[in-house]
Amino acid sequence: MADFLMKKSLPPLNWFRAFEASARRLSFTAAAEELGMTQSAVSQQIRALETRLGVGLFVRQARGLALTDDGRKLLPKVEGAIETLSAATAQFGIETQGPHLTIASSVSMIDWVLSPALRAYMAQNPDLSLRLVSTIWPDDFTATQADLQIFFGTQKQAGPNARPLMPSHLIPVKSPDLSGPLSELPLIESVGTSDGWAGWANVFKEPIPRPSVHVDTYGAALGLAKNGVGVALVSAVLAGPELKSGTLVQADPRQIPAKEGYFLNLQSDAPTAKACAAWILSITAQGPG
Amino acid sequence: MADFLMKKSLPPLNWFRAFEASARRLSFTAAAEELGMTQSAVSQQIRALETRLGVGLFVRQARGLALTDDGRKLLPKVEGAIETLSAATAQFGIETQGPHLTIASSVSMIDWVLSPALRAYMAQNPDLSLRLVSTIWPDDFTATQADLQIFFGTQKQAGPNARPLMPSHLIPVKSPDLSGPLSELPLIESVGTSDGWAGWANVFKEPIPRPSVHVDTYGAALGLAKNGVGVALVSAVLAGPELKSGTLVQADPRQIPAKEGYFLNLQSDAPTAKACAAWILSITAQGPG
DNA sequence: CTCAGACATAAGTAATACTAATGGCTGACT
DNA sequence: AGTCAGCCATTAGTATTACTTATGTCTGAG
Known part of the structure; x- marks a missing residue:
């Protein structure tokens, strides 16, 4: 009243x-x-x-x-x-003058894929004003006003227009300093995902050690792996740049499919947005080879 | 830009x-x-x-x-x-704490109906904070933030939800100090209304004196009548309290219909507003009897 | 006396703000 | 496991608002 x-x-x-x-x-x-x-x-x-x-x-x-x-x-x-x-x-507003772009992405994708490559991209686009917004999946991405969205989930969650960033299967990675077969190394589990070491054991019907370290993102798992803590089973697209630079190596040549992966959603018609989307698709598709 | x-x-x-x-x-x-x-x-x-x-x-x-x-x-x-x-x-508006009520009303209704009765009402509602806003018809009442609106006009102008304050016919009133028939007394015309002495003459087919005093509101006409200046033809609902107290009397027992009248528009669901609306409807319906 | 400058208002219309209806999802309960 | 209540999301429609255009009015400067 x-x-x-x-x-x-x-x-x-x-x-x-x-x-x-x-x-x-x-x-x-x-x-x-x-x-x-x-x-x-x-x-x-x-x-x-x-x-x-x-x-x-x-x-x-x-x-x-x-x-x-x-x-x-x-x-x-x-x-x-x-x-x-x-x-x-x-305090939230984006620069509205000159070419500008907002990318909302999972933290892992920003840390492990975008950041390493952005220096070159920004050098090619000196006038671009870029804003990276890190989001925690399974956030509601439509709530974030962004030209591009990259998030982790299923195709169904991402929507029909979202394009998967490939390759999306899971691979075990470790520091080159770690020696020995997979069965003898500590395993790092990323608990925030649907797939993990249990899936690996299931696919290959061979015993593996029980994971001794649990984290909530692939990015965190990658960080631990890079530091020699153990072997992380992560999305290949995420590990791509580290494999390419040699700071990580594949701990086992095999891989397993994943129900979830990273998806790119282009939400703007602006040329800057389209160009950046194409760029992201190209750098992830290159993979470590 | x-x-x-x-x-x-x-x-x-x-x-x-x-x-x-x-x-x-x-x-x-x-x-x-x-x-x-x-x-x-x-x-x-x-x-x-x-x-x-x-x-x-x-x-x-x-x-x-x-x-x-x-x-x-x-x-x-x-x-x-x-x-x-x-x-x-x-700092300008009404207090928003505790029961409060804003009534936007024609000046005449405030002076001649609401004010006489408000003392008793406020005594019954000691916590109520009331604000009376006088408005000049045909004001845009929707611009006035009020819980209740009372204004003078037609039903069409007032809108379908507005309730007429009855009785709305016109009656001639004078001071009890004035003697003599209607045809021999000075007449007071309220020029801001559609109906007046011309209507009276038309209805009863009898000559009356040409009005000698012209004012722009029924309230002003009532004030002059009360001071013995002449006979005012005003809305019965407005004259009710004065007739009841004997400070005015009807100059002729007859009456004529009016195209315009006072309308109450309840614009709030608050109980205080509903209660006050009911009270206003009851005190006006009582009339002089 | 004329005119420029500034506010006020009426009428019309594009844009907004809201409602009603309904869908989807999740957790509690049985 | 199934049902249902509670809550958010969305669509479509419409009432209302916010603004523009055009014009009127007033005042002070020239």
């Missing part, structure tokens, strides 16, 4: 902005220019705000405006609120 | 309010109830805010919501801004 009235008690933000700009410029006409609307719109908004508040905010003069006492009372609070909201939105 | 973008950089205040309420309640459904709108509306507003800011603000769960890091970052600023704007408007 009281809450219902509360709902009606705040006028539209644009009225406040019209008021603040008019108070600062002492002119509806100048405020209108600044706000990108007509003088008539500003006049109506101020009138509406005055009606809503039940007080006069300006004295209209032949040459512009003067604030009333009520207007002077209102102005500091409105200025403060507008400044707060502007700061609040600015 | 930059000014144009500036205009677009602040989302509607309602989106922020939807965000704040949802963050506090961790439920779109509960936030919707609080804000007096549907869950669907809140869902869309949050989605729109997330798209505008380019970040996810909530993680949707089966049983409600969780704030994301970005959501937690945004919340204090939004809370601060909303509080500032609420304080800014509250």
Whole structure:
């Protein structure tokens, strides 16, 4: 009840902005220019705000405006609120000038695939303004305003338009410093995925050690593997760059299929977005060979 | 260009309010109830805010919501801004705490019907905070934020949901100090209405004096009649309390219908508003008898 | 007296904001 | 394992709002 009235008690933000700009410029006409609307719109908004508040905010003069006492009372609070909201939105806002691109991606993909390759890509596109947003799957990606989305899941979860980043099977990787057969090495399990070492044992019908380290992402597993902690069973696309550079090697030449993988979803028609999507598809398809 | 973008950089205040309420309640459904709108509306507003800011603000769960890091970052600023704007408007507006009520009414109805009876009503409702806003018809009542509206006009103007305050026919009233038949007394005409003495002459087919005093409201006419200036032809509902107290008497037992009258429009579901509407309907229906 | 500048208003329309209806998902309960 | 309540998401439709255009009015400068 009281809450219902509360709902009606705040006028539209644009009225406040019209008021603040008019108070600062002492002119509806100048405020209108600044706000990108007509003088008539500003006049109506101020009138509406005055009606809503039940007080006069300006004295209209032949040459512009003067604030009333009520207007002077209102102005500091409105200025403060507008400044707060502007700061609040600015902390998220993307640069809107020049070619720009937002990629929302799983942390692992950013750390292990995108970051290593981005230096070259940015060098090729010096004017591009790029924003990488890391997201935790199974986040709701549509909530993130991004030109490109890369996330981990099933094709069904990703949607029919999402393209898998290949190769998507799982391979065991280890540091080149680790010697010995798979059966004698510590295994690292990524628990946030559907597939893992149990699947490996199932496919090849051979005993393997029980995994001794559990992490929640392939990326974390890769990091541990790189540090020689053990053998990680991870998506081949994720391991690609490390295999290519030799910092990781395949611990066993075999692989198993995976129900889940990384998917790219292009959500923008902008040329910069399409170019980047093509680039990502190309660098992942190259793999370690 | 930059000014144009500036205009677009602040989302509607309602989106922020939807965000704040949802963050506090961790439920779109509960936030919707609080804000007096549907869950669907809140869902869309949050989605729109997330798209505008380019970040996810909530993680949707089966049983409600969780704030994301970005959501937690945004919340204090939004809370601060909303509080500032609420304080800014509250310093002019009605108190929003405790039972409160705003009635927008024609001046005449306030002076001649509501004011005489309000003392008793307020005594019965000591916690009620009441605000009477006098308006000049044919004002745009929708611009006035009021729980109840009472204004003068036609049913068509008032809208289908508006209830007429009865009795709405016109009666001639005078001070008990004035003696003599109608045809020998000065007549007071209310020029701001459709009906008047011409209608009286037309209905009863008898000559009457040409009105010698013209005013623009029934209330003003009543005031002059009470002061013995002459006979006023006014809405019976307006004259009711004065007839009841004997400060005015009917100058002629006859009456004529009126095309216009006073209408009550209830615009709030709050119990305080409904109770007051019922009270107004009851005190006007009692009439002078 | 004329005119430029600025605010106010009416009318019209594009855009927005909301509702109603319904779908999908998840966890609790039986 | 099946059912159902609770909650979010989406679509389609429509009422309402927000804005523009056009024009009127007023005032002070020239």
